[in-house]
Amino acid sequence: MAFDLKSPDFWNREALDRELRRVFDICHGCRRCFHLCPSFDVLFELIDAKGEDVENLTRADVTRIVDLCYQCKLCFNHCPYTPPHRWDIDFPRLMLRAKAVQARERGIPRQDRILGRTETLGRWGSRWAPVVNLANRLRPIRVLMEKAIGIHRDRRLPIYHRETFLDWFRAYCRGRTHGPSGNGKVALFYTCYVNHHDPAVGRAAVRVLEHNEVEVVVPPQRCCGMPFLDGGDLESALVNARENVRVLTELVEKGYDVVIPGPTCSYMLKHEYPVLLDDEAARRLAQRSFDLCEYLMKLHGEGRLKTDFKPIAQRIAYQLPCHLRAQNIGYKSRDLMQLIPGTTVHMMERCAGVDGTWGLKREYHALSLKVAEKLFREIEREQPDLVVSDCPLAGLQILQGTEKRPVHPIQVLARAYGLEEGGRP
Known part of the structure; x- marks a missing residue:
């Protein structure tokens, strides 16, 4: 398997290199993912330039290919050789494994350590929202930010809100004994982004769900972990995944579904947690987790929307x-x-x-x-x-x-x- 944490070879560099070259060779022969993303473009260019032999790729070549994978996951859907095919190709998870091994060998770069901590950034950003939002618009600050942590000076950044979604929800629920519950009940995994940068999405989600007589609770939760995986910080991603599964599974056992307004976060709960944790609780949670609009269309299909x-x-x-x-x-x-x-x-x-x-x-x-x-x-x-x-x-x-x-x-x-x-x- 491309991503089997229980395998003794998972962290072995030689085993990883063999698997990377095996997969690269199959991709080279197929090329169905040509122009799908920069990682494949560079992979095929390098192989063509080096005698069409993956064994001629240097370690630097392989690192370049890995770093260009941004985990869009589209190649997994395009690939005809994914499990249960005997070739067992899972390109995106193989790239995650390579980043994790690289991080263990060299350490997690400062840039990835900072960008991965969305909850910490969010707390401080929301606390000082007017100052942070102003600073993010000032050219000298952005130049310094680019030099310090590598965020491009021209990249638009999300604004912070002093009143987070969680602040709003707590105030909204104050004095209420309970919300509507005649048409189902959900735990809202609101996401870091909605909480600190776009609370209007969370407010709309609550109001639409309650308009449809669905009870909404907001349990304690951590970042889904994908920002950690982006930087190869597998251990931190696992810590968050375990805690989210523990909290959300308790609600699932009480009859709640889990709804998520962010596609990356819903993908993590539904598809990555069962692989990362490989336990029954994660699989149960995945079965009861829904993208927000997926859940509403489920209600529609059942005549309940x-x-x-x-x-x-x-x-x-x-x-x-x-x-x-x-x-x-x-x-x-x-x-x-x-x-x-x-x-x-x-x-x-x-x-x-x-x-x-x-x-x-x-x-x-x-x-x-x-x-x-x-x-x-x-x-x-x-x-x-x-x-x-x-x-x-x-x-x-x-x-x-x-x-x-x-x-x-x-x-x-x-x-x-x-x-x-x-x-x-």
């Missing part, structure tokens, strides 16, 4: 995030928005190229924007009334490339219900 929408004449350009495509759940957000009378939805299956911490880094900023060029052009061609994406970092990339500020599908739905105006505060 209210459709008392106000007609809204709007043309929406909807960017389908990579980590929703990788979940193979269909087009739930698009289908949900199409229930709104007067709304037309143009779906764009284009990668935004920012993917977690990767696109923030100085060395990948230009390449990140290049990956997103087709998405930018499609948005400009469509000239929509509204741009929508479930992924907040894709939203930042779209804002950077088009000056159009996307909203989350749940905000579109809240507006159609008459619960909350669309758009981000």
